[in-house]
Amino acid sequence: MTLRFAILGAGRIGQAHARAISATPGAAFVALYEPLEEAAASMAQRYGCDLRSTEEIAASDDIDAVAICTPTDTHADLIETFAKAGKAIFCEKPVDLSATRVREALKTVEETNATLMVGFNRxxxxxxxxxxxxxxxxxxxxxxxxxxxxxxxxxxxxxxxxxxxxxxxxxxxxxxxxxxxxxxxxxxxxxxxxxxxxxxxxxxxxxxxxxxxxxxxxxxxxxxxxxxxxxxxxxxxxxxxxxxxxxxxxxxxxxxxxxxxxxxxxxxxxxxxxxxxxxAVAYANEIAAFVKAVVEGAPTPTTGQDGLKxxxxxxxxxxxxxxxxxxxxx
Amino acid sequence: MTLRFAILGAGRIGQAHARAISATPGAAFVALYEPLEEAAASMAQRYGCDLRSTEEIAASDDIDAVAICTPTDTHADLIETFAKAGKAIFCEKPVDLSATRVREALKTVEETNATLMVGFNRxxxxxxxxxxxxxxxxxxxxxxxxxxxxxxxxxxxxxxxxxxxxxxxxxxxxxxxxxxxxxxxxxxxxxxxxxxxxxxxxxxxxxxxxxxxxxxxxxxxxxxxxxxxxxxxxxxxxxxxxxxxxxxxxxxxxxxxxxxxxxxxxxxxxxxxxxxxxxAVAYANEIAAFVKAVVEGAPTPTTGQDGLKxxxxxxxxxxxxxxxxxxxxx
Amino acid sequence: MTLRFAILGAGRIGQAHARAISATPGAAFVALYEPLEEAAASMAQRYGCDLRSTEEIAASDDIDAVAICTPTDTHADLIETFAKAGKAIFCEKPVDLSATRVREALKTVEETNATLMVGFNRxxxxxxxxxxxxxxxxxxxxxxxxxxxxxxxxxxxxxxxxxxxxxxxxxxxxxxxxxxxxxxxxxxxxxxxxxxxxxxxxxxxxxxxxxxxxxxxxxxxxxxxxxxxxxxxxxxxxxxxxxxxxxxxxxxxxxxxxxxxxxxxxxxxxxxxxxxxxxAVAYANEIAAFVKAVVEGAPTPTTGQDGLKxxxxxxxxxxxxxxxxxxxxx
Amino acid sequence: MTLRFAILGAGRIGQAHARAISATPGAAFVALYEPLEEAAASMAQRYGCDLRSTEEIAASDDIDAVAICTPTDTHADLIETFAKAGKAIFCEKPVDLSATRVREALKTVEETNATLMVGFNRxxxxxxxxxxxxxxxxxxxxxxxxxxxxxxxxxxxxxxxxxxxxxxxxxxxxxxxxxxxxxxxxxxxxxxxxxxxxxxxxxxxxxxxxxxxxxxxxxxxxxxxxxxxxxxxxxxxxxxxxxxxxxxxxxxxxxxxxxxxxxxxxxxxxxxxxxxxxxAVAYANEIAAFVKAVVEGAPTPTTGQDGLKxxxxxxxxxxxxxxxxxxxxx
Structure with a gap:
């Protein structure tokens, strides 16, 4: 099985995860969401990925997992969206700057039985x-x-x-x-x-x-x-x-x-x-660990609770x- | 000029200072106060020093400086005694466990214009x-x-x-x-x-x-x-x-x-x-620094105030x- | 310009160069020569490269450069073949175990004005x-x-x-x-x-x-x-x-x-x-240096003479x- | 038993051994041979040792061992002199610059059954x-x-x-x-x-x-x-x-x-x-090892043969x- 990814955000960290996903056996970088046209086009050309909106990604049958690399204040909303959409979620830290908002988002994750790994690369x-x-x-x-x-x-x-x-x-x-x-x-x-x-x-x-x-x-x-x-x-x-x-x-x-x-x-x-x-190696290992956990149906090594704590x-x-x-x- | 020392206390730290004083050019180990007879005799034999009481040391014309290496609860008293006796004082840390008592002793040091160095070896x-x-x-x-x-x-x-x-x-x-x-x-x-x-x-x-x-x-x-x-x-x-x-x-x-x-x-x-x-080197340097300061009439590198602070x-x-x-x- | 490579040999070192070439911007791994069917098929699947004979590679218009990773006793022959075919040549060390044979091969390189870099990875x-x-x-x-x-x-x-x-x-x-x-x-x-x-x-x-x-x-x-x-x-x-x-x-x-x-x-x-x-990094740098030299028409950092010396x-x-x-x- | 030393030579290395002998329990620095008056006087004052000629040292009952720290071309002669005089000998390297001369001197050492340690400090x-x-x-x-x-x-x-x-x-x-x-x-x-x-x-x-x-x-x-x-x-x-x-x-x-x-x-x-x-520590250890060997009648850790080899x-x-x-x- 190949885990098919959409990456949300083509900034510095999004690019790091794009490299990691492309280099990870069993993972594929299929689609990108990025509102800045130039950044989106550049990454699409380099990786041959589609450009899609978050709604399209949530509805895509050919996407198994998302990597959320957008600004912090969008993380919690996106987690809720993709938890409901049944996608495995890798989200950059922090989930949110408000612990209350984090708890809400984690509640949705729990209710939807979604997989959420928070990116503590170290x-x-x-x-x-x-x-x-x-x-x-x-x-x-x-x-x-x-x-x-x-x-x-x-x-x-x-x-x-x-x-x-x-x-x-x-x-x-x-x-x-x-x-x-x-x-x-x-x-x-x-x-x-x-x-x-x-x-x-x-x-x-x-x-x-x-x-x-x-x-x-x-x-x-x-x-x-x-x-x-x-x-x-x-x-x-x-x-x-x-x-x-x-x-x-x-x-x-x-x-x-x-x-x-x-x-x-x-x-x-x-x-x-x-x-x-x-x-550099930590980022690669991190994605590989996420892919392995999702593919094997095992718990991710870091979770939303780790982000909250x-x-x-x-x-x-x-x-x-x-x-x-x-x-x-x- | 040779700085003539009495050491008070023949324990582990007293022995360290005996070694240091003996090896320091311009310093001489003249007398020892140590209530335990065996320890006193052993050190007297090794270094050829006299055995004297603290009263005798305070009254000795051939003693310029004392190194206080006795238990902590005697430090403040001994500092006061030897400050009044006009001896330069090297005292192991701490001056006392009570800041109040330290301040009293330092008052005497100040009033007698005595030289006091506190042993912060590091x-x-x-x-x-x-x-x-x-x-x-x-x-x-x-x-x-x-x-x-x-x-x-x-x-x-x-x-x-x-x-x-x-x-x-x-x-x-x-x-x-x-x-x-x-x-x-x-x-x-x-x-x-x-x-x-x-x-x-x-x-x-x-x-x-x-x-x-x-x-x-x-x-x-x-x-x-x-x-x-x-x-x-x-x-x-x-x-x-x-x-x-x-x-x-x-x-x-x-x-x-x-x-x-x-x-x-x-x-x-x-x-x-x-x-x-x-x-080992720090202990030797420390005594050498004390000797140098006293001989040159310069301030000691550590003082009673350092002990208090x-x-x-x-x-x-x-x-x-x-x-x-x-x-x-x- | 993209430098299109054929790799000769799918052994350990051929695989290393395949990884390096694939990861080097401006380089493409187009064709492989490997007589062992299983090894050839495995690498073709992984990298999506063609399988060709050395004669086919020499005659291929879509190949600019070869990486010679075959056994040592084939190096000199292959260098001569590809020098005459006008391909830029990266050859693993040693060129040959006989200095005489190396000199012959380098003569051909010189006469054909071919580019030859010998792989001193360190x-x-x-x-x-x-x-x-x-x-x-x-x-x-x-x-x-x-x-x-x-x-x-x-x-x-x-x-x-x-x-x-x-x-x-x-x-x-x-x-x-x-x-x-x-x-x-x-x-x-x-x-x-x-x-x-x-x-x-x-x-x-x-x-x-x-x-x-x-x-x-x-x-x-x-x-x-x-x-x-x-x-x-x-x-x-x-x-x-x-x-x-x-x-x-x-x-x-x-x-x-x-x-x-x-x-x-x-x-x-x-x-x-x-x-x-x-x-690992040296192998990647080495290929990148070869690609850069060939693309820029500059001398390669190591040459056949280095191999000979x-x-x-x-x-x-x-x-x-x-x-x-x-x-x-x- | 205290091993009583004469040091031959008050140069840099003679001074190093004087320090080492003085600091070694079971060793005493009794006499010095040094032809330069000023150097001799300075060392005599510092260590309270006698000044004697090599003949006097060879004849002295209160000297058990000699430390030869004179110029190289005198070593072999002095070894022979003191071997015959029954003194334990510590000699700085080399015994001589001529292997032939070294062999002669070692012959005397062997015939007199003398103790000879050559100073390989490392x-x-x-x-x-x-x-x-x-x-x-x-x-x-x-x-x-x-x-x-x-x-x-x-x-x-x-x-x-x-x-x-x-x-x-x-x-x-x-x-x-x-x-x-x-x-x-x-x-x-x-x-x-x-x-x-x-x-x-x-x-x-x-x-x-x-x-x-x-x-x-x-x-x-x-x-x-x-x-x-x-x-x-x-x-x-x-x-x-x-x-x-x-x-x-x-x-x-x-x-x-x-x-x-x-x-x-x-x-x-x-x-x-x-x-x-x-x-510094090696020089101290070296003298201590010589003293220990002589006092215990054990072989010295380095010998004349080591010097020869x-x-x-x-x-x-x-x-x-x-x-x-x-x-x-x-």
């Missing part, structure tokens, strides 16, 4: 998967502490910041998902602190650019997340997991393994700078950073 | 000094975030825990000092979270064994400290400092640089496990972990 | 390219010494060894090419030493499994190559280049960046084990290892 | 000892290949070069000893190549500054040694040992573990630059580099 990064495998193999023993450092090479434009839902919902949300995944237990208490150090306009827009978060689970496991919108040396993505027996850590990926030494010392190149390069942690972090109080989740 | 570690030098040279730009991971190889006996003042005053205090030193600005807000994951008896004794702390300065600089009483792979001591231009980090020290590779992969030895080994952060962290609220320092 | 590895770029940028100064360690995960079957031309012509030939490329000057003297340590059957077949080679250029630059047919920890591929100003080195690629630490120390995974994985060094190494004397090239 | 470096321990523990299996890279930060003055015996006897001799120690079997064939790339005056003095050597044992084990008188990035000292089960390698020691990252990439400091710093390899390398032929040892 779970499919080979390095992070190897950390998770070490945990699952018992190598680190009982998990005690997770340390995540995640720093963007540079801040997005303030226009984006304003609609992003804020750093916790836009950037830290990936780390919340990683923390949940690696802790192996739901965080119930959130402490967070935010600062404006990178770009004063981000502060003027009501957001922070530098944050730290402490999560704690019922049994006392903790995760610490350190985020910044600035990392001059590349896209800084590190995790380490400490347990009763030891630690598993994933290091950064540099542009090359080359080191140059001279009178001034040893020099290595910066990190891969662009999330598409850093997570991460958002709830983001909301709690926002409240904690605002009030200076630990926030306990219901 | 500031004298060559790796951490190189990080600080990078900051001072402007290499990382304006400091934005400090990340400290500090994990002990194993928990001390609960009998010690009970008199230690708790993890924040006993263990994290080193990291509070490092954070202050590296942030270049006083932290004013403290958030902390504590768990019991390593040894339930530590919890029964009213302490935590796993903590995370977020510090924030007035301008928004942040430091994150991650502590555990467990690190099966050795004494884990890492710092990194992020700024507007980049990052400076100090890595761990392994038992050797050897790596063995085979069918199972690559293996490196554990970290140096014992703080005396890990910080670190303790205030520890007190604040304790309160935050208990109440779940950010604590703001006066 | 020149297209991003890490090694970064080393070369450091040299070209003057970062290491005048090149003085090149150190190459190249160890295969395991020995090939003796049946292959027997037709391989021996380790110098089969395995070290890659390192000879790297040495020439990095030294920036032709080696003129070769010293080599061979041993049988891995598999006695290799010795029985008249070959070595462990060799070291010293190359020296006219101006005295030296390269050292260390080869073994055994590396239990993966495919070991390292180079370093020393010059008057410093060194540039390329490290190995591990399966992941993950390190696991516990009471026994720190563990990293083995190296990528399979040359197709280790050099590397073979001459291999012949000299063989003689040196047999006689115990340094061999000077004409 | 065997006592903790990193290299850990490599050796891995071999001895069977971790790498049967040793197959040893790769040694040893590069000096800079060339010595030509005046020194002229009396040094040449690079193989002066510099590579350490690596010959390491190779013998790690191969676990005597090399019987030597191939070597020399160049002048660093300093033309070294060539004018009849020596090389850049050499590579291949050693081979009877069973076919090989060692490759790569030497240069130039390493702008510090004192480059690396070894790796390959065997049937895997590899053990020792990495360099940098000035600190600090890494600084910025827009240009990641930077680490140069290597420890001075052999006294790089091998390394010199024979150096002689063979010299001949091979001159003639272009492999040299087989008797």
């Amino acid at each position: 779970r499919f990064d080979p390095d992070f998967m190897a950390v998770k495998a070490a945990i699952d193999a018992g190598t680190v023993g009982d998990v005690e502490m997770v340390n995540i450092i995640s720093r963007d090479p540079g801040a997005p434009p303030v226009s984006y910041i304003k609609v992003s839902g804020g750093i916790f919902r836009d950037m830290t949300i990936h780390d919340f998902d990683m923390a949940r995944w690696l802790l192996g237990e739901e965080p119930v208490t959130v402490m967070a602190q935010g600062s404006n150090l990178v770009d004063p306009e981000i502060g003027a827009a009501g957001d922070w650019d530098s944050v730290n978060v402490i999560l704690k689970t019922a049994s006392g496991r903790q995760a610490v997340i350190s985020n910044s919108r600035r990392a001059t040396y590349g896209y800084d993505q590190r995790i380490e997991v400490h347990g009763s027996k030891g630690m598993a850590s994933a290091a950064n990926r540099h542009e090359s393994t080359v080191e140059v030494a001279g009178a001034g010392g040893y020099a290595r190149p910066p990190l891969l700078n662009f999330f598409m390069d850093r997570y 991460a958002l709830e942690l983001a909301d709690a972090a926002y409240e904690s950073a605002k009030t200076g109080k630990a926030v306990t989740l219901a | 500031r004298f570690d060559p790796d951490f000094m190189a990080v600080k030098a990078a900051i001072d040279a402007g290499t990382v730009g304006d400091v934005e975030m400090v990340n400290i991971i500090s994990r002990d190889p194993g928990a001390p006996p609960v009998s010690y825990i009970k008199v230690s003042g708790g993890i924040f005053r006993d263990m994290t205090i080193h990291d509070f000092d490092m954070a202050r030193w590296l942030l270049g600005e006083e932290p004013v807000t403290v958030m902390a979270q504590g768990s019991n994951l390593v040894d339930p008896e530590i919890g029964a004794a009213g302490d935590w064994d796993s903590v995370n702390v977020i510090l924030k300065t007035a301008s928004g600089r942040q430091a994150v400290i991650s502590n555990s009483r467990r690190a099966t792979y050795g004494y884990d001591q890492r710092i990194e400092v992020h700024g507007s231009k980049g990052m400076a980090s100090a890595a761990n020290r392994h038992e050797s640089t050897v790596e063995v590779a085979g069918a199972g992969g690559y293996a490196r030895p554990p970290l140096l496990n014992f703080f005396m080994d890990r910080y 670190a303790l205030e952060l520890a007190d604040a962290a304790y309160e935050s972990a208990k109440t779940g609220k950010a604590v703001t320092l006066a | 020149r297209f590895d991003p890490d090694f390219m970064a080393v070369k770029a450091a040299i070209d940028a003057g970062t290491v100064g005048d090149v003085e010494m090149v150190n190459i360690i190249s160890r295969d995960p395991g020995a090939p079957p003796v049946s292959y060894i027997k037709v391989s031309g021996g380790i110098f012509r089969d395995m070290t030939i890659h390192d000879f090419d790297m040495a020439r490329w990095l030294l920036g000057e032709e080696p003129v003297t070769v010293m080599a030493q061979g041993s049988n340590l891995v598999d006695p059957e290799i010795g029985a077949a008249g070959d070595w499994d462990s060799v070291n080679v010293i190359l020296k250029t006219a101006s005295g630059r030296q390269a050292v190559i260390s080869n073994s047919r055994r590396a239990t920890y993966g495919y070991d591929q390292r180079i370093e280049v020393h010059g008057s100003k410093g060194m540039a080195s390329a490290a190995n690629r591990h399966e992941s960046t993950v390190e696991v630490a516990g009471a026994g120390g720190y563990a990293r995974p083995p190296l990528l084990n399979f040359f197709m994985d280790r050099y 590397a073979l001459e060094l291999a012949d000299a190494a063989y003689e040196s290892a047999k006689t115990g004397k340094a061999v000077t090239l004409a | 065997r006592f470096d903790p990193d290299f000892m850990a490599v050796k321990a891995a071999i001895d523990a069977g971790t790498v299996g049967d040793v197959e290949m040893v790769n040694i890279i040893s590069r000096d930060p800079g060339a010595p003055p030509v005046s020194y070069i002229k009396v040094s015996g040449g690079i193989f006897r002066d510099m590579t001799i350490h690596d010959f000893d390491m190779a013998r120690w790690l191969l676990g079997e005597e090399p019987v064939t030597v191939m070597a190549q020399g160049s002048n790339l660093v300093d033309p005056e070294i060539g004018a003095a009849g020596d090389w500054d850049s050499v590579n050597v291949i050693l081979k044992t009877a069973s076919g084990r090989q060692a490759v040694i790569s030497n240069s008188r130039r390493a702008t990035y510090g004192y480059d000292q690396r070894i790796e040992v390959h065997g049937s089960k895997g590899m053990a390698s020792a990495a360099n020691r940098h000035e600190s573990t600090v890494e600084v990252a910025g827009a240009g990439g990641y930077a680490r400091p140069p290597l420890l630059n001075f052999f006294m710093d790089r091998y 390394a010199l024979e390899l150096a002689d063979a390398a010299y001949e091979s580099a001159k003639t272009g032929k492999a040299v087989t040892l008797a």
